[in-house]
Amino acid sequence: MELPKTYRKLVAARLTPHFREAAEVVEEPLAPPGPGEILVRNLIAGVNATDVNIAAGRYDPGAKPPLDLGIEAAGEIVSVGPEVTDLKPGDFVVTAETGGGYRAYHTLPAKRAIPVPAATPEAVSLVVSGLTASIALHVAGEMGSGETVLVTAAAGGTGQYAVQLAKLAGNHVIGTCGTPEKAEMLRSLGCDRVINYREEDVRSVLASEYPNGVDLVYESVGGEMFDVSLRALAVHGRLLTIGFISEYVGGVETVRRPRIYTQLLPKSASVRGFFLPHFTGHMREHMMRLIMLLSEGKLRIAVDPTPFEGLDAVVDAVEYLHSGKSRGKVVVRFPAS
Numbered sequence: 001m002e003l004p005k006t007y008r009k010l011v012a013a014r015l016t017p018h019f020r021e022a023a024e025v026v027e028e029p030l031a032p033p034g035p036g037e038i039l040v041r042n043l044i045a046g047v048n049a050t051d052v053n054i055a056a057g058r059y060d061p062g063a064k065p066p067l068d069l070g071i072e073a074a075g076e077i078v079s080v081g082p083e084v085t086d087l088k089p090g091d092f093v094v095t096a097e098t099g100g101g102y103r104a105y106h107t108l109p110a111k112r113a114i115p116v117p118a119a120t121p122e123a124v125s126l127v128v129s130g131l132t133a134s135i136a137l138h139v140a141g142e143m144g145s146g147e148t149v150l151v152t153a154a155a156g157g158t159g160q161y162a163v164q165l166a167k168l169a170g171n172h173v174i175g176t177c178g179t180p181e182k183a184e185m186l187r188s189l190g191c192d193r194v195i196n197y198r199e200e201d202v203r204s205v206l207a208s209e210y211p212n213g214v215d216l217v218y219e220s221v222g223g224e225m226f227d228v229s230l231r232a233l234a235v236h237g238r239l240l241t242i243g244f245i246s247e248y249v250g251g252v253e254t255v256r257r258p259r260i261y262t263q264l265l266p267k268s269a270s271v272r273g274f275f276l277p278h279f280t281g282h283m284r285e286h287m288m289r290l291i292m293l294l295s296e297g298k299l300r301i302a303v304d305p306t307p308f309e310g311l312d313a314v315v316d317a318v319e320y321l322h323s324g325k326s327r328g329k330v331v332v333r334f335p336a337s
Contacts, residue, residue: 070101
C-alpha cells in the first residue's frame with residue numbers, strides 16, 4: 001500500500017491535567033521504519049484514566065511540551081525495517097507505548113509489539129487494563145485462594161479483569177460501582193457482593209458484612225475510598241493502589257490525620273503501589289495467560305458501547321471516562337484510510 005507523506009497525532013501542547021485544554025492535533029512527516037522497527041497503522045486506541053497524568057507531564061518531570069499522548073493501541077503493520085524477520089506487513093499487533101496510542105501511525109521496535117489475530121477493542125483492553133489486573137493481583141498482591149478480595153471501580157476497564165481473575169483464583173469478590181447498570185454487569189461477571197456506593201455506604205457494608213476484614217484490595221479510586229479500604233483490611237491484609245482517579249484532575253489532596261502506620265501495624269497489613277512499567281518482566285507470561293483464558297471462554301471483556309471515532313473524538317472519550325458513566329473499556333476507533 002502507498003503510505004501518506006504525513007500523519008496526524010494528538011499531543012499535549014501545554015501541561016495541564018485538564019485534557020481538553022492540553023490536547024491539540026498536529027501533523028508531522030511519516031518516516032519509514034529503521035532497523036529492527038515496524039510501522040503500524042493504528043486502528044483502535046484505548047482510553048485510560050491516567051491520560052490526564054500524561055497530559056500534565058507527571059510521568060516525565062521536567063519534560064517540555066508538546067508531549068505525545070495515548071498509550072495502548074491495536075493496528076496493522078504497514079511496513080517493516082531491516083532485520084525484522086518475525087513480523088510482516090498485514091500482521092495485526094497491539095502496542096503499549098506512552099505516546100503511541102493517539103496517532104494515526106506508530107513506529108516502534110518490533111520486539112515491543114504483541115501479535116494478535118485481529119485489531120479489536122478486546123485485544124486493546126488486554127494490554128494495559130488486563131495486564132495491570134493480572135500482574136498486580138498475582139505478583140504484587142500475592143493473591144491466594146479462599147480470600148476476600150475487594151475491587152473498587154469494579155466495572156471499569158481494569159476493575160472488570162480484577163473481579164474475574166480473583167473469582168477464577170477461588171476467592172470471594174466484593175465490587176464497588178455507582179449505577180444499577182454497572183451493578184448488574186458486575187453480577188454477570190461473578191461478583192459475589194456488589195456495593196453501589198450511591199445507594200449503600202461502603203464503610204458500613206464492609207464493617208457489618210465482613211467483620212474479619214478484607215484480605216486483598218484492588219484500589220484505583222483514591223481519596224475517601226482508599227481510606228475506607230484501608231480501614232477494612234484484615235490481619236495480613238494487602239491494599240494494592242493502582243491509581244487515584246478521584247484526584248487526577250483536581251490535584252492530590254493534603255491529608256492531616258494520624259500517619260498510616262497506625263492502621264497498618266496492628267494488623268501486620270501493607271499498602272503496595274503498582275505501576276505497570278515496573279513489571280515488564282512479567283508481561284509476556286501474563287499476556288499469554290489472559291489470551292488463553294479468553295480463548296477458553298473463561299474471561300469476558302466488557303467494552304463500553306459508546307462510539308468515539310477519530311483523533312478529534314479523543315478528548316470527548318477521555319472526559320466520558322472521567323465522568324463515571326463508562327462500563328468496561330473505553331476505546332477510540334480510527335478510520336481505515
